[in-house]
Amino acid sequence: MPFPTKLLNEGEHVVVSTRTHAKALVGPALVLVLAVAAVLVLSTVTDSTVVGLVAGAVAVLVVVWFVVRPLVVWSTTTYTFTNRRFIKRSGLVAKEGRTIPLNRISGVDFEIGVVDRLFGCGTLVVSDASTEGRVELHDIPDVERVQLQVSDELHRLSSGDHRDDGA
Incomplete structure (x- = not known):
């Protein structure tokens, strides 16, 4: 750097x-784990493809906003x-x-x-x-x-x- x-x-x-300090990435890491866990739980609980696609789309938005964005800010500041x-x-x-x-x-x-x-x-x-x-x-x-x-x-x-x- x-x-x-x-x-x-x-x-x-x-x-x-x-x-x-990398401690600023602890929150985004937790969000990532929770988003992946939520999608996995929803995909096993429901057989609906629509629910799975909606959950996946919401998870992608959450990951981009709460994980990728803070990571980019951290790495470029x-x-x-x-x-x-x-x-x-x-x-x-x-x-x-x-x-x-x-x-x-x-x-x-x-x-x-x-x-x-x-x-x-x-x-x-x-x-x-x-x-x-x-x-x-x-x-x-x-x-x-x-x-x-x-x-x-x-x-x-x-x-x-x-x-x-x-x-």
Whole structure:
């Protein structure tokens, strides 16, 4: 899942690139199992072909909406911190992105709940000087390490140490 180098400016390099933890796919996996089980149960309980076709069509719609769509969103959404900016990108066909220059970021915090601790992830909170104020990145794997790396890069930037960006 490396960030495309063609999207980096000269002298810019990736500090951290990640996506949402795979725990976000637990719900869709359960929906898939339930949809398959429902179709199997309906197909064995009833002898009607019409009921089977309707159940199959409904199951396909449910799987596309509650399984395939979240899987595509998960696999195409990335969060990247470079030595100059934060970049959130998402989308398969229609792309969407948000960029915040590092010098506009005023803080990077993390929150880890009980369930997050079990999965080894948490929420990274990026605060900036914009009117939107903060960006919450939920279910980031190894969130404490990511927060430490980004904070270190912010400190390097604020102290005037530009050894990593070609200056």
